[in-house]
Amino acid sequence: MAAEAKIDPMHQFVIQPIAGNFAGGNPFVFTNSALWTLIVLGAIWFFMYGGMKRELIPGRWQVAVEGLISFIDDMVGVSMGPEGKKYVPWVFTAFVFLLFANLMGNMPFGVIPSAHPFTITSQFTFTGVMSIITFAIVLGVGFWKHGLHFFSLFVPKDAPLIFKFFIAPIEFMSFLVRPFSLGLRPFIAMFAGHVLLDVFGNFVVQALNSQSAGGIGISILCFLFIMFVSMIELLVAAIQAYVFAILTSLYIGEAVHLH
């Protein structure tokens, strides 16, 4: 690390109050995380509202919104069959929220001073709670529909008896890890991406400040790297939202059908 300034990539994830403060253990503070959650909500509402005009011959905005909805509809239909219709609202909500929240964190609002975006899904609380909701649905549906027969999910069906004894506890353990990994995946992708971009941004600034011969070359290279990594980050944002949605529909489909 440079002797002049330490590179601190964690500072961008600190939740800071905008109005009010945390003094006296007060939990009801309007923070930057709350502000950007509202901004994501506004963006989602604006996008969906533009597509709800219900024209018979749809304009481009309505085609985009309906395309997104039918994308999720088809995905849930493939994973869960026709009775998956009642789970489409949650899968769609999770997908759209993750997509918009991930993308909003990569938007170049930082050209306006102090309007740098805060990626809300880079906090494990957001994705962890979404994963908890998914598994509440999985367990709720599983135990409501099948009662205690739900535990037959962990027993491989056509295996010899000795295999059933060995594999069932392993499957059970793997099921217990699933909520954690489902919530961890989008959080880690966003966290790692932003740390990488922050470190290379620091390199650009420090290379320019060093006033040395190679400084300009290094800063140009690092800037190109940031450009390409930002492109990949946009793709990763969409992929992580899609993977969360498809894994959610797979897990709920397993609970509904028990294999």
Added chain:
Amino acid sequence: MDIASAKLIGAGLAAIGVGAASLGVGFVFGSFLQSAIRNPAASDGQQGRLYIGFAAAELLGLMAFVVAMLILFAS
């Protein structure tokens, strides 16, 4: 060895796991491409599983990265 140096060495060792995960991700996409070129018509239906496999392999690599971050920056 003082704790600051140990942190740096530990973070460097944890980052080796990230490189190992890149092998896994490359394997997923590589085998998809190999079979897609043999049977292009069937490959469009399997694209969903391609992305699921990619996300699972990348998750483990990013977990190694998180371990490196925790070692470096957790107080």
